[in-house]
Amino acid sequence: MLYAKLLKNGVALKGLSLNQICFQLAKRDIWLDRAVLSKMKNGKLPPAKDHINIALAEILGIDSNELRLAAARETIDPKLYELIRCAG
Structure with missing residues (x-):
């Protein structure tokens, strides 16, 4: 699932304001x-750094x-992502 969609769903399910x-x-x-969180949620900015994503997942009750x-x-890079995914 896309990052923005996960964030948007998490926000909606938790019922918290930004x-x-x-x-x-x-x-x-x-x-x-x-405003930055809103843009990430709407796919207008790239995903946050890892430590922020961990915290967001905890706050929103979604799978980190x-x-x-x-x-x-x-x-x-998609090729690097695929390499990492296949190595795991």
Whole structure:
């Protein structure tokens, strides 16, 4: 599943506003602007760094491995991703 779709579904299922999510991230010393989160959720920005994705998954109650893999799939070279996937 695409990264943005996972984020969008997680936000909808959890029922939190983007401000609330950013507040929860700030409690974990992760400072992310609501506008940036919105753009990631709508596929207008690339996925976040790994530590942010782990925190987002915890906050939204979604599978962190699935979110992290979706982020990796969209941010690294497809040939490298396939090599890593096949090696695992």
